Amino acid sequence: MKEMKKPAVEQDTNNHESQITGAEALLKCLIEEGVDTIFGYPGGAIMPVYDKLLDYSDSLRHILTRHEQGAAHAAQAYAMVTGRPGVCFATSGPGATNLVTGIANAFLDSVPVVFITAQVTSGLIGTDAFQETDILGISMPVTKWNAQVKKAEDIPDAIARAFYIARSGRPGPVLVDISKDAQFASLSYSYRKCTYIRSYNPVIPLQMRDIESAAVMINHAEKPLILAGHGVILSSAADELRALAEKGAIPVAATLLGLPAFPNKHRLFAGMLGMHGNYAPNVLTNQADLIIAVGMRFDDRVTGNLKKYAPEARIIHIEIDKAEINKNVRVDLEINNDAREVLEALIPLVRQVSREKWIREFRMLDRIEYEKVIRPETEPDEGELRMGEVVKTVSDLTEGDAVIVTDVGQHQMAVARYYGFNEKSTLVTSGGMGTMGFGLPASLGAASGNPGRPVIAFIGDGGFQMTIQELGTIMQYRIPVKILLLNNSFLGMVRQWQERFFNSRYASTEMVNPDFVTLAGAYGITAHRVTRREELHEAIKTMLAAEGPYLLETVISREANILPMVEPGASVSEVTLTYR
């Protein structure tokens, strides 16, 4: 097959095309796409680009992370808080392979990040040259699209395509691999944004017939339930979701990444779905007669045992990615389109009703969960500190108006369960991949993208140490992230599973940890440790009021469990409230 051809674009009428190098062209393209921040790490093959970066430091800020994985996560978080694609640079070979976890993480959570990797000189490609790796082949399963550029004149077109593909349709990461000689060579620079690719049609015409069918199904349902996913946020459909829910009196349950899509204090908010989700939405999924899934993909952590999932319900699936429809759950009506467009069209056709009886069923189960799980977790009178009370205190003090970043594990579920998200909240977490080590680099990316908003990173002692080197980045750029370390000296989620499913045999889950307060001090980061309940509230207030970066270590109960739980193989309605 031939190399990628340039589309036939009309000749640019201005004749002031300047001869610049490929490296400089790359930076100009990024500026054209509205980029102002790049996360990255230099190395041999990408040196021409970094050299030019010095000349563009007025318009392009480069944040040097301490590891390429950190740059990848930071770029993703930057995209999640700004709504603009993140950009990440890495050199060839190990630089490129170190990105892979970050690329895969962005891919599973549908976040647009443009990864630029450098490649060895084109004549050496394929020869196992020093620091050569086939990053195109390696990244293929975890990118929405990737391409290699070996000629300077092909750089603008590749970058234009990369941005168009990354942010349109179901967003996702893309990678452009640029050989070192292409960075050095000259080209006549002109830039044209990409708006169309023949084989790729991210915008789908709305089928009114389907919308009408959906309205009929909703109007006839007695126990409808909305499942809101990340797609609601990606398509800016939170207002429409709320309007639909209120008009049709439909309870809204959310996936992890969908939590900020609906105010968690709203009377129609049913809670989080799935394995460590709330009691009511899990139990009542199996009583609902209609499920309206919006921008979510029926992940196994959400559905539990598929054979026993929502047996009473007809299912409407509103989803921009056709490949997600009928992938895990068979649906009755598929609406393959953008969530906001669909909801906008649907709202006028849905009848204004009240469903007090159905909503009361949620409230009844909520009360049971509150008594058995939530109150002991968030308002304990005695014993060691609990994750839930830490999260709840932050939630109360910030009133949802914050960028909340998490790592992965028990603390992540505690945040999902006990932070009260609303329209002012942004949640940056690793959903599909469950990447430990995501939190710290993501927090610096989030804070770089959204100066002025508080960024609070909840991180466990395990995940913290996976990417702890990024404290160096936070120090160098004085990034004002508030790190809330929940330290139980265990890999808590794995320990919980060992306790429950492996007879409490704690194989390699106990951690001997450093003194985190001293460690933060070495990086010039103010830090404080809390072990007692009486100090918690003040300590969190102090952290939130601090100017620069701050680390608050909370020493929490070593062997606490996250409940409720839909255990592996169980149906969502068999959700366990207690282990006793």
Added chain:
Amino acid sequence: MQQEYTISLFTEDHIGILSRITLILTRRQINIESITASESAVSGVQMLTMVVTTTPDMVNKVARQIEKLVDVIKVFVHTNQEIISQEIALYKVTTSGLMSGSMIGDLVRLYHARILEVTPEYIVVEKSGSREEITALLAFLEPCGVLQFVRSGRIAITRQVKELNAYLKEMDAAERTRHEPSEVYN
């Protein structure tokens, strides 16, 4: 229920697209029984025909995942009843073996095969037809000593599908009438 499907698809003529397609099938542990790649009737558009054996549910899932690839234009899934397909095969057999008895006559009359080259040592026979017909001829030639045997993958033409050109026109039309994309990530 597993059955044989022919997946025909049209792609842009870009490097790497075949890898992306096979990755999707590999991940689901679907074996590609045959694959043919060639230029289509439209310049710059590549056509791939693959034969796989799997369930109806799975073939639809992978077809959607393949169609989602940026460089893939359109994917069609067909059962054997919905297509007319051919394979081509070349057989190299010993001249002495084939010349004995009435084999040459049967070859042409019963099997509709063609003879491409004759040398004192070997004869090259060409046959196009279904997989079964090609296998049957192989069995027929076996007694006279088959020195070499090669067969192509399947090529298929559909009974009811619209012309590719019509799809390409539809795609361009959709582009012209498209709505403004959402605010996020633009």
